Every structure is written in structure tokens, then in C-alpha cells.
């Protein structure tokens with residue numbers, strides 16, 4: 001594997017902070033890994049993958065970016081901003097059809113200068129073949145496009161999250177904390193797959209608990225295992241320890257659909273710690289922290305993956321109030 005060349009978008013390490021009031025409320029010691037403060041374009045944890053994947057692509061001579069996702073994709077929004085920084089054109093291929101300009105992530109993609117194309121069918125998997133066709137067309141014009149699949153679920157992207165686990169391990173040592181588990185939201189599975197690679201070589205027995213927000217548990221488990229195993233091999237890291245992984249169903253009534261419990265989780269984070277979490281990802285992970293509190297044998301680390309664009313739109317900030 002080629003040594004990763006970063007664009008240096010992410011400001012690392014992101015803070016690890018105690019969440020005393022939140023912990024008192026839930027009845028367990030809670031720490032928060034603030035990847036929401038990663039320092040670039042509201043990208044959250046995704047910025048880690050974009051940083052190395054696009055840095056490496058640019059270093060290998062690619063001069064255009066084609067990203068895949070949905071209209072609510074934080075990855076695509078971050079790709080648009082990264083392409084602006086790298087000074088290369090960006091096309092984003094989104095599944096479905098345009099939900100209208102009011103969607104915060106979609107308008108961010110456009111405001112950051114990307115060309116947005118819809119596949120016209122709701123199937124998420126329709127994006128990569130369409131991106132492949134566009135890439136072939138661009139190549140025939142003498143360009144060197146680079147295609148980023150949904151979730152940046154390629155070995156270099158996954159390995160950026162293994163480095164994130166290495167980063168947290170050092171912070172835990174400095175702070176003198178031995179967490180029982182790390183909780184984070186799971187979509188494509190790339191983030192947790194990478195974290196699993198990193199955590200597998202920790203000397204502390206910390207487990208990883210994923211709140212699965214978009215797909216059936218069995219599918220997600222298989223994807224995480226495949227991604228972790230293949231990325232570990234590429235990165236010459238030890239075989240991931242699947243015994244440390246636990247996935248819980250956090251889909252509820254559907255991807256991104258709010259419920260009273262999730263609204264309560266958003267309010268709890270705001271009113272105890274002043275922390276902003278979104279309904280799609282952060283609130284679901286926080287709800288799982290609440291469920292785990294009773295059986296936790298040590299502190300819980302909530303990995304705050306970002307989601308600010310959705311969260312801020314949800315809070316109604318920036319709108320005109322009568």
C-alpha cells in the first residue's frame with residue numbers, strides 16, 4: 001500500500017472531553033471523542049477518510065473527483081469542500097431524484113462548487129455504476145478522474161479510521177481512562193471497520209458498539225467484517241478481533257426519521273453539555289449509550305462523528321423567525 005499523503009484538512013488529534021453532566025444523567029462515566037470539531041467543512045469523522053483518499057489520489061495525478069452518495073450524504077458534502085481546497089472539479093452522483101434545494105447537505109455540496117447529478121432511481125447501489133460511466137467519459141476527454149464510492153469504503157479510507165483509534169488510544173493513556181466500550185453510529189460500516197482494526201491491537205479490552213442506522217444488522221455485520229479484514233491486510237495490520245464488535249439495531253422507523261426518543265437525546269446533549277448531535281447519527285448513538293449505561297463496567301466513550309449540517313438545520317438556526 002502506498003503511504004497515505006494527506007491534504008491536511010483535519011486538525012488532529014480531535015479533543016477527548018469528559019461529559020460530566022451527561023454522565024450523571026445517564027448513570028455512567030461518559031467521555032466524548034469530538035470528531036465533530038475536526039476543523040474542516042462540518043465533515044466530522046468523514047474528513048479523516050477524505051483527507052487521505054483525496055490526498056493520495058491527487059498525489060497520483062488524478063485531476064477530477066467523482067463521489068457517490070445520497071442527498072443527505074456528509075461524505076459528498078465533505079468531498080465537494082475538499083475538491084475546492086485541492087482545486088479540482090468535483091461531480092457528485094446521488095441516488096434518487098432531487099428533494100429540492102432546502103436540503104442542507106445538498107445545498108452545501110452545490111455551494112462548495114460541486115456538480116450534482118441524480119441517478120433517478122432510489123436504489124443506493126445505482127451510484128457507483130453511474131459514476132463509472134461518467135469517469136469513462138471524462139477519461140476519454142483526457143482527464144484522470146478518481147471515483148470515491150459511498151462511505152469512502154475503500155482500504156485507504158477504512159485505514160484512516162484505524163489511525164483514529166490509535167489517536168484515541170494515546171489520549172486514553174494520557175487521561176488515565178480505561179473505557180468499557182466506545183459507541184458510534186454506523187451507516188456504510190467503513191468507520192467502525194477501521195476503528196475495529198485499530199482497537200484490535202489495543203492492550204485494554206475495550207469493545208466497540210455500533211448503532212446501526214440505515215441497514216439490516218446481518219448485512220451490516222457482513223460488510224464490516226469484509227471491510228475490516230481486507231483493509232487490515234492492505235495496511236499490514238493485525239487481523240481484526242471480531243469478538244470486540246457489537247452491533248445494535250438503531251434504525252427505528254427508518255433512516256433519518258425522527259422519534260420522540262431521538263428528539264429527547266438531541267435535547268439531552270444540548271442541555272447537559274451544549275453538544276450538538278443530529279437525528280440521523282449522533283442521537284441514535286447517544287440513545288445506545290443510555291441503554292448500555294446499566295451494564296457498563298467502566299466509562300463509555302461516545303464517538304461524536306459529526307452531522308452538524310443536519311443538526312443545525314434541525315435546530316432551525318439561520319431561518320427567519322417572525
Ligand SMILES: *Cc1c(COP(=O)(O)O)cnc(C)c1O
Pocket residue numbers: 044046074075151185186187188189190191192281282305306307
Ligand atoms: C457517514 C457518517 C456516519 C457513519 O459512518 P459509516 O462509515 O458510513 O458507517 C456516522 N456519522 C456521521 C455524522 C456520518 O456522516
